[in-house]
Amino acid sequence: MQFFKVKTVEETFALIEEKIPKIREVLVCNLEEALHCILAEPVVAAEDVPGFDRSTVDGYAVFSKDTYGSSESMPGFLNVAGEVKMGEEASIPLSRGNAIYVPTGGMLPPGSDSVLMIEHCEEIGGLLNTYKQIAPGENVIRAGEDIQAGEVLLEVGTKLRPQEIGALASLGISKVSVFRPIKAAYLSTGDEIVPYDTETLEIGQIRDINYLTVSGLAREWGVEVIYGGITTDDYEIFSAKARELYEQADILILSGGSSVGAKDYTTEVIQSLGDPGVFVHGISIKPGKPTILAVAEGKPVIGLPGHPASAMIIFRLFGEKVIKQLQGERLERKPERILARITKNIASAPGRSDYIRVRLVEKDGEWWADPIIGKSGLITTLVKSDGIVEIVSEKEGISQGEYVPVLASK
Amino acid sequence: MQFFKVKTVEETFALIEEKIPKIREVLVCNLEEALHCILAEPVVAAEDVPGFDRSTVDGYAVFSKDTYGSSESMPGFLNVAGEVKMGEEASIPLSRGNAIYVPTGGMLPPGSDSVLMIEHCEEIGGLLNTYKQIAPGENVIRAGEDIQAGEVLLEVGTKLRPQEIGALASLGISKVSVFRPIKAAYLSTGDEIVPYDTETLEIGQIRDINYLTVSGLAREWGVEVIYGGITTDDYEIFSAKARELYEQADILILSGGSSVGAKDYTTEVIQSLGDPGVFVHGISIKPGKPTILAVAEGKPVIGLPGHPASAMIIFRLFGEKVIKQLQGERLERKPERILARITKNIASAPGRSDYIRVRLVEKDGEWWADPIIGKSGLITTLVKSDGIVEIVSEKEGISQGEYVPVLASK
The missing domain is CATH 3.90.105.10 (Molybdopterin biosynthesis moea protein, domain 2)
Structure with missing residues (x-):
């Protein structure tokens, strides 16, 4: 078997961009x-769009030049030569020295280049007193401007x-x-994992809550998820089940048990699905180190850590990017990260990206990110959180008051 | 008919909180x-949760006191008295001077109060050399801690x-x-409005795009929308259609034509649906002033302005709040507003809230909000935008570099 070097978060993102294919069906x-x-x-x-020149105000269509020099103290004068009704074609051209009434959204008569608002003029017996000079194009949306x-x-x-x-x-x-919208399949592995609706647990058993959190996130991203249930740590059974699901879906998501070592066949099963196979095996990140990313015959496969909070954070960070790329979405850096100020000093090992759950609190018109104390296995830390703060791998920590990017939850 | 004073944005939010009922069906x-x-x-x-004390690391369950004074240079010694397997009950209590191996996630033996990581000790022929002193509770998640x-x-x-x-x-x-998830009904009004899939427009006609933008937002908030089509400006027809839709849904959304004045029966139609009726008629906001909010016999009714960009911004601001309150959601101020710095000076009339479409650009680790130039009727200004900047009514504008709250789009 191949040996893998743990990747940084930045390397992982770059590899996702390089390795994950885009779906082709339209x-x-x-x-x-x-x-x-x-x-x-x-x-x-x-x-x-719009298909014709339109007025953005109620007023009189004019030649802007005819208003030059007009002011409250020295009004200009124009002849009112008619009216354009809403929804009607303005077919009679405007002549110099004339003005034609146009409502908001109405079509401009040919020849006119601007609209004088009714607030800035006064019609007295067919004569328009103009109290303001306007520029060409004023109060007009041109054909094709949108x-x-x-x-x-x-x-x-x-x-x-x-x-x-x-x-x-x-x-x-x-x-x-x-x-075509993509479909994902999800499979939990681990002898200790039991269905999430198991009423009473025996000692050592853990409910399969990762399916609910992971499929919930996937649904937020518009992806339907096929539930593959729970498989035991037996290689043959695990491998057969994984292949069956892999064939039904565009992407396969595996969630490991929390067991360590001996009985974890996840990597072997993923490698057996097809080439080129695993390209990330372990990310220098806390929480969530034991993460696996692979492509098997054009389909992405994700191996998530078993701990609920880790699985959710990893899927939010990398799963979303894998899914968006597979779905063909242009990957721009969208403003999904809020900038907030951290309320406490936090240490972090350089070379490792840390993700800290935080509650967002508004103070003096700014967002403050208040770290939630609790071990990473606790699902309630996610329930209490509004998002996660990213401490990028180059940093050795963050100081109180510093601005930090927060990946906010919906 | 009643006369209404234009409300500020802040007054409108307060009135929504006061007037909009919560759905009761469960x-x-x-x-x-x-x-x-x-x-x-x-x-x-x-x-x-968890149901028992668990180890968060691979290591040895101990009495923390038994490790006191241990260090690399002066190790302590304990007897290894067994092993707890993953998923098995730890029934044998720990005795003083002893240590029992526990894997990550494994159950702690009765009596033990902490776990010494394998990195900080060494087992040699049944004897454990301890190289570190640990505190009670270290590397342990207690029963009920989550x-x-x-x-x-x-x-x-x-x-x-x-x-x-x-x-x-x-x-x-x-x-x-x-x-119970709520259902909305939508009705467009205006003689100039034609179905959105009309291929060729006659002069003065406008496609009904508000239905698509408004129902799209509603679907993002989990609300199903019944499409009521387009009604003419005739009071009897408009009123009958509005009542029919009102009876099918939990909330009625009307989108006005862009016509001004004479033929706009929206307020009368809303008042005819039931008491207490209209509570907001006009908001001091740009764009979107001609907005109507009402409650008729326990069901909210929203009258949106006809201009596409205005309708969408108003629905995003007030429609979402009305819908969330009706749906029974606790209204906390969630971090949906990103703080960004504005790239240009922008003037605003005090007493009026302004909403400026912006593109968000990241520069030096901060978000900058770059205003999009374009008249409010242009739908492309929304397509180009990542969100809208709020200039609250007390402010006379914002200066370049100032931090402003941005309501980001999904």
Whole structure:
């Protein structure tokens, strides 16, 4: 068997980017179903939005030059030459020296270049007193100012949030090509693990809570999870079960028992699934060191540590990145990390990334991250926390009052 | 008809808290289905977690006093009196002067109070050389240290995130009482509004994109939305359609046309649905002033402005709060606002809250909020944005470099 060197967090992220493939299958779906899906083709605008020059205020469409020199003390004068109604085409061009009334959202008459707000003029018997000079383009949205025909509005890999769906609709696009949503399969291993709904535990037994936390996170990321149950530490049984699930899903997630050493076949089972196999075996991180990442014949496999809090933190950090990359999402550094100030000094070993559970408290308009005291095995430390603070591997700790990035929970 | 004074953002939030009722119906569901549901009954622990004292390391269970004075240069000596296996009950009590091997997660023998890590001792032919003195409780998780029997673990109104689901499972709780998920109904009004999938627009027509953005946000908050289509500005038709939808849902959302004045019956229609009726009619906010909030016979009604960007920002700010309160969620100030530094000076009228769309850019380990230039009617300004910056009503603007709260989008 191969030997592996423990990787840093930064190396692990770089390896995920290098090794995890993107799914290729594409679906065409209605806009309503496309929420949170990942765009598989760029979207190019076929028309201008808006399609015509519009007023952003109630006022009079004018030639801006005709207002030059107008002020409260020295008003200018224009002839009112008509009105454009909401939702109607403005077909009569504006002539110099004239003004035409336009409501908010209404179409500008040809020739006009700006709109004088009703607050800045007064109509008296067909004559408009202008009290302000305006610039060309003032109070006007030009045709194509929101989106121009031919413009690439959205690129491949864009996650379709409600605003992207809205922008697509504003272009009259009602169907969109997205990558097929991926499916994950989950399997717990360990002789001591029992189903999570076991009412009374015998000594030494541990409920399979990792399935619930891991599948809960996956569902938050839009991934359906097939539950593979619990397998014993017997190699043949474990291996057969893992292969069966691997074949049903796009990604396989294994959660180790908390047992140490002898009976842990996770690495061997993962290697047996296919090439190239394991590329991360152990991460220099606390908690969560015994983490395994692999690709077997194009499908990612994740081996999570058994401790509930560790499993959840590791899956939040690396599982999300693996899943997003597999799903074809463009991986930009999104503002998922909040900056907060730490309330206490915290020591950390250099070369190892530490993740500290914190409660976020607002004080004097700033966020403060207050570390939660408790051993990493305690699930209640996660229940009490609003997020986790990252102490990157180059740092030897953080000092009270320092700004730290917090990965906030939903 | 009643007359209304425009409310500040702060007054609006306070009124939502005062006026919006909580749903009362309760469902009992399986843990797996309970993700993101709101707890309707407190959860009290029936058992200790863990159920027994456990070791957090591989090592030897000892009386801590027996290690006092031990050091690398002056080791102490203990007799090795056996081994506890993983998943087995430790029934033989520890006697003074003895040590018993325990693996990580293993049960502590009665009498022992701490575990000496294998790194800090050496077993030679049944004799243990101890190289370090340890304190009582060291490397031990006590029974009940994570959760104590009788403790209120989760309160009514808690949103069940993956970690809460995990904590419930660790207690062997497999069914949980939650508030029934609410259902919203949505109706667009305005003669100029056409279905969002209309391919070619006639002059003056606007596609109904607010349905997609508003229902998209509602789905992110776990709310199903019934689409009521588009109604004309005719009072009788509008009113009948609104009532029909109101009766099918727990909350009604109306999106106004962008038309101004004469034909806007939204307020009258909302008042006709029942008492006490409208409690907010106009908010001192930019964009989004013409916002209506009401309660009709126990059901909230929201009237959104017609402009797509305004409708989305208003729904994000106030709709989410209305929905969470109706759903029974405890309203704590969660860290959904990221603190970032603004890249430009921005002026704002005091007494009015301004919401500026921004792109978040990381620079020197800090988040900078870069305002997106564009008129509020442009949906692309939302597509380009990572969130919105809040300028609270007391402020006359913000200066370059100042820290500002950003409501980040998902």
